[in-house]
Amino acid sequence: MTATADYTEKIPNNVDLHQDRRLQRALESWQPNFLSWWESMGPALPTDEVYLRTAVSVGREGWAQFGHVAMRDYRWGIFLAERDKDRMIGFGEHKGEPAWQKVPGEYRADLQRLIVIQGDTEPASVEQQRNLGATAPSLYDLRNLFQVNVEEGRHLWAMVYLLHAFFGREGREEAEELLHRNSGSEDSPRILGAFNEETPDWLSFFMFTYFTDRDGKYQLGTLKESAFDPLSRTCEFMLKEEAHHMMVGTTGIDRVVQRTAELMREYDTDEVAAQGAIPLDVIQKYLNFHYSVSLDLFGGETSTNVANYYTAGLKGRWLEDRRRDDHLLADDSISVDAVIDGEIGETEVAALVGLNTDLRREYISDCEGGVKRWNKILDEAGLSQRLKLPHVAFNRRVGAFAAIEASPSGERLSADEWEQRKGSWLPTDQDKAHVHSLMHPVYERGKIASWIAPPRNGINGQPFDYDYVRLP
Numbered sequence: 001m002t003a004t005a006d007y008t009e010k011i012p013n014n015v016d017l018h019q020d021r022r023l024q025r026a027l028e029s030w031q032p033n034f035l036s037w038w039e040s041m042g043p044a045l046p047t048d049e050v051y052l053r054t055a056v057s058v059g060r061e062g063w064a065q066f067g068h069v070a071m072r073d074y075r076w077g078i079f080l081a082e083r084d085k086d087r088m089i090g091f092g093e094h095k096g097e098p099a100w101q102k103v104p105g106e107y108r109a110d111l112q113r114l115i116v117i118q119g120d121t122e123p124a125s126v127e128q129q130r131n132l133g134a135t136a137p138s139l140y141d142l143r144n145l146f147q148v149n150v151e152e153g154r155h156l157w158a159m160v161y162l163l164h165a166f167f168g169r170e171g172r173e174e175a176e177e178l179l180h181r182n183s184g185s186e187d188s189p190r191i192l193g194a195f196n197e198e199t200p201d202w203l204s205f206f207m208f209t210y211f212t213d214r215d216g217k218y219q220l221g222t223l224k225e226s227a228f229d230p231l232s233r234t235c236e237f238m239l240k241e242e243a244h245h246m247m248v249g250t251t252g253i254d255r256v257v258q259r260t261a262e263l264m265r266e267y268d269t270d271e272v273a274a275q276g277a278i279p280l281d282v283i284q285k286y287l288n289f290h291y292s293v294s295l296d297l298f299g300g301e302t303s304t305n306v307a308n309y310y311t312a313g314l315k316g317r318w319l320e321d322r323r324r325d326d327h328l329l330a331d332d333s334i335s336v337d338a339v340i341d342g343e344i345g346e347t348e349v350a351a352l353v354g355l356n357t358d359l360r361r362e363y364i365s366d367c368e369g370g371v372k373r374w375n376k377i378l379d380e381a382g383l384s385q386r387l388k389l390p391h392v393a394f395n396r397r398v399g400a401f402a403a404i405e406a407s408p409s410g411e412r413l414s415a416d417e418w419e420q421r422k423g424s425w426l427p428t429d430q431d432k433a434h435v436h437s438l439m440h441p442v443y444e445r446g447k448i449a450s451w452i453a454p455p456r457n458g459i460n461g462q463p464f465d466y467d468y469v470r471l472p
């Protein structure tokens with residue numbers, strides 16, 4: 001294995017693909033299917049060239065190269081983080097044994113399933129975002145959208161490589177299925193609910209990259225701990241790319257809040273819709289929606305499957321090596337969210353079955369960070385309004401709270417009360433129509449739409465008015 005990618009090959013890679021002709025041929029025969037998926041389901045806006053970063057090396061010093069490329073010529077490739085020959089399994093019943101370079105037969109089905117579920121989300125988000133190019137608020141934002149899109153495409157490659165290299169014929173069939181399922185499709189939808197929701201406007205896109213991509217970060221974090229070393233190394237490298245997606249979401253919402261705050265100050269009103277901006281209460285509703293559907297992605301509060309994955313060493317905890325316990329958890333317990341006698345509460349369960357809750361809580365405290373920074377923007381504008389994460393029981397469709405309704409402050413509601421009041425907490429048709437009405441493309445260099453502030457920094461040291469995207 002080499003740290004630097006070989007770009008002379010049809011499929012750029014740092015896994016010495018040329019040494020395994022069969023695998024190389026199998027992936028080369030999947031490649032045209034990927035490209036026709038990209039043509040039909042990828043970004044719909046025609047472009048000449050986009051200022052993209054391409055992974056060229058996984059090493060410490062500089063792994064990316066920036067330049068204008070035609071998107072269809074983007075070099076999607078296979079990159080695994082460098083192998084640590086001495087890596088030991090960090091948790092579960094195989095703790096202390098050398099990490100696996102091959103898939104143990106007994107865990108084959110489970111590992112394949114985990115890889116397919118992760119793999120399914122990657123092209124799904126490209127499909128969800130397919131039409132956003134038509135309404136980009138600036139060339140800078142348009143470029144960021146496409147960067148996220150090509151990298152999600154590369155993440156699909158990352159998972160398909162594992163399926164082809166380690167899971168034989170079944171793996172190859174799953175790789176085909178990843179291109180056949182489509183976001184929102186009636187007949188063959190994507191596996192997870194949040195990945196079948198549309199991303200119809202840019203506020204949704206920023207919320208998605210903040211809240212839903214962040215779920216991805218946490219899932220990848222648990223797979224990075226896996227005893228199956230190729231999966232671990234794949235996810236480690238994907239996390240580096242994921243950091244940019246988080247940045248797009250975090251600073252995107254920063255800039256929306258910033259613009260709204262400026263106009264609230266200037267006109268001394270909360271009603272900034274007339275000024276071509278997004279009112280703060282609408283931003284809050286979008287936040288409520290995206291946060292709550294993303295919480296669902298972590299699954300039920302308790303799961304024996306996940307307990308088994310942990311014990312087997314397939315999937316660890318977030319930052320497993322920083323946890324100060326025995327990394328077996330057989331004797332530990334955790335308090336998880338539950339409905340008790342009809343009331344929102346908590347109940348004590350074995351730590352192993354509560355691992356979804358552990359991960360969801362790590363995610364929640366990370367999300368608090370965003371809310372803090374957006375509130376700082378409001379504070380600095382001299383405004384007293386604040387954004388908030390809704391209660392964990394709010395608008396849930398998965399887990400303990402799926403069967404009940406709750407307000408953003410965690411007050412239990414009857415179905416009737418929920419129906420009456422949900423319009424003040426979740427985007428209404430009217431809110432969506434207003435946001436939609438603001439979505440006009442701004443393709444002129446250095447210009448920006450009315451509802452969002454320009455970014456503080458450009459990409460790779462370039463100014464905001466750089467020609468990030470060249471349109472035909």
Ligand SMILES: [Fe+2]
Binds near residue numbers: 122151242
């Ligand atoms: Fe991804």
Ligand SMILES: [Fe+2]
Binds near residue numbers: 152213242245
């Ligand atoms: Fe992502």
